[in-house]
Amino acid sequence: MSPGSPALHGPAAGPDAKATAVGTAQVEIREVSKSFGGVQAVSGVSFDVAKGEIVSVIGPNGAGKTTLLNCISGVFHPERGRIVLEGEDVTHLRPPQIAARGVARTFQNIALFRGMTVIDNLMLGRHLHMRNGVLRSMLYWGAGQREEVAHRKVVEDIVDFLEIEAIRKRPVGSLPYGLQKRVELGRALALHPKVLLLDEPMGGMNIEEKEDMARFILDVSDEWGTTIILIEHDMGVVMDISRRVVVLDLGQKIAEGTPTEVKANPLVVKAYLGTKAT
Amino acid sequence: MINRECGVYQTTYEGDMALYPAPLARHASLGAVVVLVLLPLILDSHAMALVNLITLAAIGAIGLNILVGYTGQVSLGQGAFMMVGSYTAALVTLRLDMPFWVGLPAGGAVAALVGTFFGIPSLRIKGLYLAIATLAAQFIIEWTINHSTWISGGVQSTIYVPTPSFFGLEINSEHRRYYMVLPVAFIAYVAALNLVRSRVGRAFIAVRDRDVAAEIIGVDIFRYKLLAFAVSSFYAGVAGALWTYYLKIANYEHFTLTTSVSYLAMIIIGGLGSVLGSVFGAIFITLLPIALVYVVEGGAALLGFKYAAIADLLANLRLIVFGGLIILFLAIEPEGLYRMWGNVRRYFRLWPYSY
Numbered sequence: 001m002s003p004g005s006p007a008l009h010g011p012a013a014g015p016d017a018k019a020t021a022v023g024t025a026q027v028e029i030r031e032v033s034k035s036f037g038g039v040q041a042v043s044g045v046s047f048d049v050a051k052g053e054i055v056s057v058i059g060p061n062g063a064g065k066t067t068l069l070n071c072i073s074g075v076f077h078p079e080r081g082r083i084v085l086e087g088e089d090v091t092h093l094r095p096p097q098i099a100a101r102g103v104a105r106t107f108q109n110i111a112l113f114r115g116m117t118v119i120d121n122l123m124l125g126r127h128l129h130m131r132n133g134v135l136r137s138m139l140y141w142g143a144g145q146r147e148e149v150a151h152r153k154v155v156e157d158i159v160d161f162l163e164i165e166a167i168r169k170r171p172v173g174s175l176p177y178g179l180q181k182r183v184e185l186g187r188a189l190a191l192h193p194k195v196l197l198l199d200e201p202m203g204g205m206n207i208e209e210k211e212d213m214a215r216f217i218l219d220v221s222d223e224w225g226t227t228i229i230l231i232e233h234d235m236g237v238v239m240d241i242s243r244r245v246v247v248l249d250l251g252q253k254i255a256e257g258t259p260t261e262v263k264a265n266p267l268v269v270k271a272y273l274g275t276k277a278t
Numbered sequence: 279m280i281n282r283e284c285g286v287y288q289t290t291y292e293g294d295m296a297l298y299p300a301p302l303a304r305h306a307s308l309g310a311v312v313v314l315v316l317l318p319l320i321l322d323s324h325a326m327a328l329v330n331l332i333t334l335a336a337i338g339a340i341g342l343n344i345l346v347g348y349t350g351q352v353s354l355g356q357g358a359f360m361m362v363g364s365y366t367a368a369l370v371t372l373r374l375d376m377p378f379w380v381g382l383p384a385g386g387a388v389a390a391l392v393g394t395f396f397g398i399p400s401l402r403i404k405g406l407y408l409a410i411a412t413l414a415a416q417f418i419i420e421w422t423i424n425h426s427t428w429i430s431g432g433v434q435s436t437i438y439v440p441t442p443s444f445f446g447l448e449i450n451s452e453h454r455r456y457y458m459v460l461p462v463a464f465i466a467y468v469a470a471l472n473l474v475r476s477r478v479g480r481a482f483i484a485v486r487d488r489d490v491a492a493e494i495i496g497v498d499i500f501r502y503k504l505l506a507f508a509v510s511s512f513y514a515g516v517a518g519a520l521w522t523y524y525l526k527i528a529n530y531e532h533f534t535l536t537t538s539v540s541y542l543a544m545i546i547i548g549g550l551g552s553v554l555g556s557v558f559g560a561i562f563i564t565l566l567p568i569a570l571v572y573v574v575e576g577g578a579a580l581l582g583f584k585y586a587a588i589a590d591l592l593a594n595l596r597l598i599v600f601g602g603l604i605i606l607f608l609a610i611e612p613e614g615l616y617r618m619w620g621n622v623r624r625y626f627r628l629w630p631y632s633y
C-alpha cells in the first residue's frame with residue numbers, strides 16, 4: 001500500500017492530520033475502576049493518549065489490561081471514573097456507539113466470525129460506513145450494488161496491505177492462528193478507526209509473525225496517523241513500537257514513561273519478577 | 279445452483295460478487311427458472327396442487343430461515359404471523375375491495391409489525407426462553423384473532439374471499455393459481471439470496487455467531503434482531519395472504535402451533551442458514567405426509583384395516599415422523615439437505631479435474 005492510497009484514508013487520516021494533532025489528548029482515561037464481584041480488576045487508572053500516538057499497556061496476567069480495553073470499547077462500564085474521547089464523555093455508551101465514534105479493536109482470544117470468509121469478515125468491518133438497508137440489500141441493484149462494490153474495493157486494499165490475498169475467500173475458522181490474528185486486525189482497520197485498541201495482537205505468534213505484525217502496526221500508525229493503544233507482554237516488541245508505556249499491576253497503574261524508564265523502575269521490576277517475567 | 283469454477287476467473291468485483299459468478303451456474307439457474315415457468319405444461323392439476331403447496335410453503339420457510347438460520351433467533355410463532363397475513367389479506371379484500379396484489383404486501387406489512395412487536399423479548403432472552411416467548415406469541419395471536427369479531431367475525435372465525443382475479447382474468451384453476459404463487463415465491467427467493475450476501479445479511483450472521491464481536495464493529499444487535507423478526511414475519515405474512523387467495527378462505531386452523539413446528543422442521547431438515555435449503559425443506563415436508571398416507575394406506579389395505587380406523591393414527595404419525603426427523607437431522611446433519619446437495623455439487627464443481 002502506498003502512503004497516498006486514497007481508499008485507505010480513514011476519518012483521521014489526512015497526511016497532515018498527524019503532524020498538526022500530536023499533543024492533543026484524544027483518549028483520556030480518568031480514575032477508571034471496575035470490579036467483578038470481589039475482584040478489583042481495574043482501580044483508579046488514569047492516563048492520556050495523544051492523537052497519533054502508540055501507547056503500550058503492559059503488566060502481568062490478571063493485571064486488568066483487557067478489562068481496561070473493555071471499558072474503553074463499552075463492553076463494560078466502569079463503576080467509577082470517566083472515559084473521554086475527543087472531549088466527549090463516552091463512559092456509558094454501548095459498543096456500537098463507541099465504534100461509531102471511530103474506535104476499533106481486536107481481542108486477546110480472537111473474535112472473528114469463523115464460518116464467514118476473510119472478505120466477509122472485513123466487509124463486516126465496513127458495516128458502519130455503509131448505508132444499505134433491507135430493501136436495497138434485497139434489490140442488490142443500482143445504488144445498493146454500487147455501495148457493496150465500492151466497499152469491497154476498500155476491503156481489497158486492506159487485504160493487499162496485510163498481504164492476505166491468497167486466503168481472501170477462505171472461511172476464517174480454517175486458518176492458522178497467526179493469520180486469524182492478522183485478519184482480525186484487518187477487520188478493525190476496515191472501520192478506518194481513529195483509535196485502534198489491540199489486545200495482545202502478537203500473543204501466541206512465532207518471531208517471524210511477530211515481526212510482520214509489528215510492521216503492520218507501525219505502518220498503520222505512520223500512514224493513517226491512527227491512535228493506537230496496545231496490550232503486549234513481550235518487552236522487546238514494546239520497546240520497538242511504542243515510545244510510551246503504561247504499566248498495570250493488580251488493577252493499578254504502577255508506572256508510566258518511556259520503555260527505558262519503565263524498565264528501570266523498581267516497582268515494575270518487582271511486579272514482573274513477582275510473577276515470573278515474560 | 280450448480281457452481282463449476284474450473285477455469286473461471288473474475289476480472290471485476292462486480293463479476294466476482296455476482297449471485298452466480300460462474301457461467302455454468304448462471305445457465306443452470308436460468309434453466310431452472312424456465313422449467314419452473316413451463317411446469318404447468320407437463321403436470322396435471324392434481325400435481326400442480328402439490329407444486330402450489332410447496333411453493334407457498336417455501337416462502338414461509340425462507341422467511342423463517344432468515345430469522346432462525348441466519349440470525350440465530352428461535353421462533354415458534356411463524357404460524358401465527360402467517361395467520362396475521364392471512365386475515366389481513368381477507369379483510370383488505372372484503373372490506374376495502376382490494377385485489378390480491380394489494381392484499382399480499384398488506385398482509386406482509388401487518389405481519390411484520392406484529393412480528394417485530396413479539397420479537398422484542400429477543401433483546402433480553404435467547405434459545406429455549408425465546409422459543410417459549412414466541413410460543414406465547416403463537417397462542418396470544420391465535421386467541422386474539424379468534425376472539426375479536428372485528429377481525430374474524432363469522433362462523434368459526436372463517437372468512438371467505440371471492441376468487442381473485444388479475445386484470446379481469448379469474449384465477450380459478452390450479453394452473454392459474456400457480457402463476458399467482460410462483461412470481462411471489464421467485465421474488466421472495468431472489469430477495470433473500472441478495473439480502474444474505476450483503477450488508478444486512480452479514481449483520482444478521484454476525485449477530486448469530488458472536489454478538490460481542492458484532493457490537494464491537496458497530497452492528498447494533500438490538501436493531502438487527504428486530505429487523506430479522508420484521509423481515510421474517512413479512513415473509514410469513516405474504517405467505518399467509520397468498521394462502522388466503524389460494525384457498526379463498528382465511529381460517530385460523532391452517533396456522534396453528536403445528537404449522538409453526540412444521541416450518542421449523544422444513545428449515546432444520548432443509549438446512550439452517552441456506553435459502554435453497556429452505557426450498558428443499560418445503561418440498562420434503564409438504565410431500566412427506568402424502569407419502570405417509572400412501573405407505574400407511576397400503577400397509578392397512580394389506581392387513582385388511584378400514585381407512586377410518588387408521589385416520590387417527592395417520593394424523594399422529596405425521597407429527598411423530600416430523601419430530602423424529604428434526605432430531606435425526608439436528609444430530610447427524612445439522613446443515614440439512616442443503617449440505618448433502620453441497621457435497622454432490624462440490625464433487626462436480628471442478629469436474630472433470632476434481633483432483
Ligand SMILES: Nc1ncnc2c1ncn2[C@@H]1O[C@H](COP(=O)(O)OP(=O)(O)O)[C@@H](O)[C@H]1O
Binds near residue numbers: 059061063066
Ligand atoms: N468478565 C469477567 N468476570 C469476572 N472476572 C473477570 C472478568 N474479566 C476479568 N476478570 C478478572 O479481572 C482481573 C483482570 O483480568 P484481565 O483484565 O483479563 O487481565 P489481563 O488482561 O491484564 O490479563 C482478573 O482477576 C480476572 O479474573
Ligand SMILES: [Mg+2]
Binds near residue numbers: 065066067108
Ligand atoms: Mg488480557
